[in-house]
Amino acid sequence: MTAFIAPNLDDIWRAATRIAPHAQRTPVLRSHSLEALVGAELHFKCENFQRIGAFKFRGACNAVFALGEADAARGVATHSSGNHAAALALAARLRGIDAHVVMPRNTVRVKVESVRRLGARIVLCEPSQQARAQALAEVVAATAAVEIHPFANAEVIAGQGTATLELIREVGRLDAVIAPISGGGLLAGSAIAACGLCPGAEVFGAEPTGADDAARSFAAGTLQTNASPDTISDGLRADLGAPNFAILQRLGTRILTVTDAETLAAMRLVYERLKIVIEPSCATPLAAIIRYPSAFAGKRVGVILSGGNVDLDALKFST
Known part of the structure; x- marks a missing residue:
């Protein structure tokens, strides 16, 4: 098996060129009411408008x-x-x-x-x-x-990082970037792009309390697992991958956890204020910003809205 070599910012630039003929350049949205709610400038990178409805x-x-x-x-x-x-x-x-x-x-x-x-x-x-x-x-x-592993693959990680690359190229320097975390490919790519383009920027991962292996891994310093993940965020049930854990540790990433109730409340806010459809996994970053406002107060924050593939027949907006 070939040894894993972590991608760098140059790999993300190459990925951006490679996927340009095929991927959507997704919009960036803002909401003055959401910004007033949390006391931060929020730039939402809308990967729910990406092909297949997600950053993947x-x-x-x-x-x-x-x-x-x-x-x-x-x-x-x-x-x-x-x-x-x-x-x-x-x-x-x-x-x-x-x-x-x-x-x-x-x-x-x-x-x-x-x-x-x-x-x-x-x-x-x-x-x-x-x-x-x-x-x-x-x-x-x-x-x-x-x-092609979903998240422990260098080319996949580099590709995911192109969302943050596009975001920063469009809106300029950010003080912080936050994205959902599960296997860690999106957050690792986001961290490489953010730290490379905006030295000193903070990177946050948001995950459910019912699948909080990343938070426990960072606290313990070694990878932890979820025996029975229990969360409405079905896209965040995979365990954090070892290559991404190493990247995120090296770049000083912080993990913030949120409850399903907080996720659903944030999801509803996005529906109401941004007028777009997102899936529960995608709402965890906003839920984290609302739960931990002091971490983001007064900052320019990039928020990766990861996807919008919702099973409307199964969805409910309260627990």
Whole structure:
């Protein structure tokens, strides 16, 4: 297995060039009422308007189009609860190669249907990290496809970092950037971009109290896991990956936790004030800003709104 080499700012610039023909340049929104509520200047990078409805397309697209011709011909494979699965399926279709996706049986309906429509071959498994890994290993062994990990992949991390790169190029220097954290690919890419372009900027990760392995990992200094993650934020149930943990430790990232009730309240505020659709995972950064206002007061803050793939049949706005 090839040793992991963490991406740097140059890799993110290259990723931006590579994905430019395929990815959307998503809008940045502000809300004066939300800024008054928290006492900070908030710049919302709206990745819910990205292709497949989430930031994940950036990383998957970069990883797929970075492959050489021989590797691309083998097809690609991954495991994902939804957004990375759809992103990889679309990127593979754009390049004209096969995609195989392992998905937990409890994945929300809208995400499974999205992946299927994009032409990926879906394998369902039990909802555990061990089951995902085993099923993916079996798929790779049977197909010889190239594994594109959802977050522990340097090209994926670099691709995710292009959202923050775009944000800073558009709005200028930021004092802080905050994004959701699960496996850590988005936050690691965001941290590399923010710290490279805005030296001294603070980077925050927001995660649910019911899946708080990142917060516990930073407190302990070693990776922790979630035995049974319990959160409405279905996109934030994966454990933090070791490569991303190392990147985030090196860059001095802080992790802030929020309850599901706080997440739902923040989600409703985004619907009401920004007039856009986001998924629960995407609301955790605003929930964290509201819960920990002193960390952001008086600052120019970049907020990565990670996605908008909501199962409206299952959604409720209160606990």
